Amino acid sequence: MNSKKIVVVGSSNMDMVVKTDHIPVPGETVLSGSFFMNAGGKGANQAVAVARLGGEVVFISKLGNDLFGKQFSQLFNHEGIDTHLIQFDENLPSGVALITVDQAGENSIVVASGANANLQNADLKGALPTIDTAGIVLLQLEIPIETVDYVVNYASANGVRVILNPAPAQVLSPELLSGVDILTPNKTEAGMLAGMEVTSMETAGDAARIICEKGVKHVVVTMGSLGAVICENGELSVQSARKVETIDSTAAGDVFNGALAVALAEGKELKEAVAFACDAASISVTRLGAQSSIPYRNELIAAQLQLAGA
Ligand code: RIB
Numbered sequence: 001m002n003s004k005k006i007v008v009v010g011s012s013n014m015d016m017v018v019k020t021d022h023i024p025v026p027g028e029t030v031l032s033g034s035f036f037m038n039a040g041g042k043g044a045n046q047a048v049a050v051a052r053l054g055g056e057v058v059f060i061s062k063l064g065n066d067l068f069g070k071q072f073s074q075l076f077n078h079e080g081i082d083t084h085l086i087q088f089d090e091n092l093p094s095g096v097a098l099i100t101v102d103q104a105g106e107n108s109i110v111v112a113s114g115a116n117a118n119l120q121n122a123d124l125k126g127a128l129p130t131i132d133t134a135g136i137v138l139l140q141l142e143i144p145i146e147t148v149d150y151v152v153n154y155a156s157a158n159g160v161r162v163i164l165n166p167a168p169a170q171v172l173s174p175e176l177l178s179g180v181d182i183l184t185p186n187k188t189e190a191g192m193l194a195g196m197e198v199t200s201m202e203t204a205g206d207a208a209r210i211i212c213e214k215g216v217k218h219v220v221v222t223m224g225s226l227g228a229v230i231c232e233n234g235e236l237s238v239q240s241a242r243k244v245e246t247i248d249s250t251a252a253g254d255v256f257n258g259a260l261a262v263a264l265a266e267g268k269e270l271k272e273a274v275a276f277a278c279d280a281a282s283i284s285v286t287r288l289g290a291q292s293s294i295p296y297r298n299e300l301i302a303a304q305l306q307l308a309g310a
Contacts, residue, residue, distance in 0.1 A: 003135035004265045006050050007127075008258075009060045009151050010043015011116040011142035013095035014068045015250070015290050023100045023108045033100075039075055040097055040290030041116070042140040042167060045251045049258025050138075051079040053280060054297040055265055058082040058134070060127050062119040062143075064094035069115070075291070085127045089115035095142075105246035105285060111142065111168075119143045121150045132158050138261045140165045140254075145176075152179040161264070165257045166193065178215035182270070184257055185211070190221045204229040205236045220274055222256055222281075224249065228274050239274045242282045242307060251290035256281040258294075279304055 020033035039048075047059035059081050063069030065088040072094065076083045092115040101107045124147065131137055137155040139148050139162070148164070155162050156179035164180045166172060169189040177183070187198040193214075194207035201223060208219040208231035219231040227240040259280035263273035280300055287293035295303075 003133055005056050005058065005134045006136045006138060006261045006265055007058045007060065007131055007134040008043055008047040008050065008138045008261075009119075009124075009143070009147075010046065010138075010140045011041040011095055011111075011113070012039070012044040012061045012063055012072050013041035013097040013111060013116070013142075014038075014071075015040035015097045015099050017099045017101060017250070017289060019101045019248075019288065022102050023106070036289065038289040038292050039072060040099075040251065041095055042142050042165065042254050044072065044076070045254035045290050045294065046138055046140065046165070046258040046261075047076065047081050048079050048291050049255045049280070049294050050262055051081050052294050052296045053259050053262045053300065055258070055262035056082075058085060058130055060085045060119075060124070062087045062089050062115040062123065064088070064092055064115045065090055066093050068094035068096070085130060087119075087123055089118050092118050099250060101248050101250060101288075105249045107248070107250050109250075113142065116143055119147050121147055123147075124150060128154060131155055131160060134160050135265050136161045136163060136261050138163045138165070138257060140167050140257075141170055142168070145170070149173075149176050152176055155179070156181075163257065163261055163264075165253065167253060169193075174215055177211075180216050182218045182220060182260070183211060183216045184220045184222060184253075184260065186222045186224070186253055190219075201226055201229055201238055205231070205238075208236065209234070218270060220260070220270075222253055224252070227278055228256075230271060230274055232270055237271060239271065239278050241278045244282050244286050246285045248288045248293065249285050251293055252281045252285045254290070255284040255294055
């Protein structure tokens with residue numbers, strides 16, 4: 001892989017966030033929350049993470065032709081993201097996510113996909129020459145699965161490394177999995193893909209092995225504050241996470257994936273890249289929001305130096 005270019009294909013949402021004592025159960029009303037709005041969407045978060053951590057990134061996404069869509073486009077340009085393949089849907093609004101974050105930093109999210117659900121294969125035709133010359137293509141599952149399939153097939157057939165973050169969780173076909181170089185499920189997604197419950201680093205390792213046997217070359221199961229489990233050619237290894245105070249875990253997985261892509265594009269080996277990604281994600285959980293929580297490369301370096309006692 002010579003190209004350092006990372007192509008992110010995925011969603012953009014406006015996140016409407018309420019920070020509250022606890023996440024309400026059905027029928028319950030919880031008072032005394034605080035509200036803020038913040039740009040999000042798994043695809044956009046990952047593209048912003050790549051840009052802030054020093055990667056060269058092209059983002060492919062479909063926005064509504066509305067106020068949020070225009071704001072997103074300006075934000076992406078401001079981040080230094082190549083936006084020439086961003087499209088606007090004439091009929092559907094921009095994606096919106098309703099997010100509740102509790103005292104422990106855990107969240108619940110409901111997404112109204114809007115234009116994200118209309119990013120079709122036909123929209124990707126003009127992007128193929130850009131994908132051809134990328135080092136890495138990074139995708140998630142907030143756009144139609146047919147589009148994910150199309151990009152994964154095209155990229156892998158053309159020798160471009162594919163990272164698939166299978167979020168939110170859904171069943172994936174063996175054909176799709178066989179085109180993926182690195183799959184990065186969290187414990188819920190790993191459990192669904194492996195057909196077992198993942199409750200510990202040990203069971204994450206078992207799940208990673210089962211998923212590898214389905215045809216994915218490498219599996220990295222992200223385990224939040226515990227770190228990550230890597231399955232590489234059948235071999236398991238563990239990367240622990242730094243101990244931090246979690247304020248909001250929203251987008252931590254996105255930061256992990258963006259950082260992983262940056263480190264791999266720079267030529268790091270998978271284990272080293274996972275360590276880099278864990279460090280970046282551990283900064284994001286100490287901050288509120290999605291894109292508002294994504295660290296810049298200099299912040300990551302400063303945190304690493306501080307922890308190393310330099
Ligand atoms: O991964 C976090 C993201 O999931 C949020 O930004 C929200 O938009 C949803 O897509």
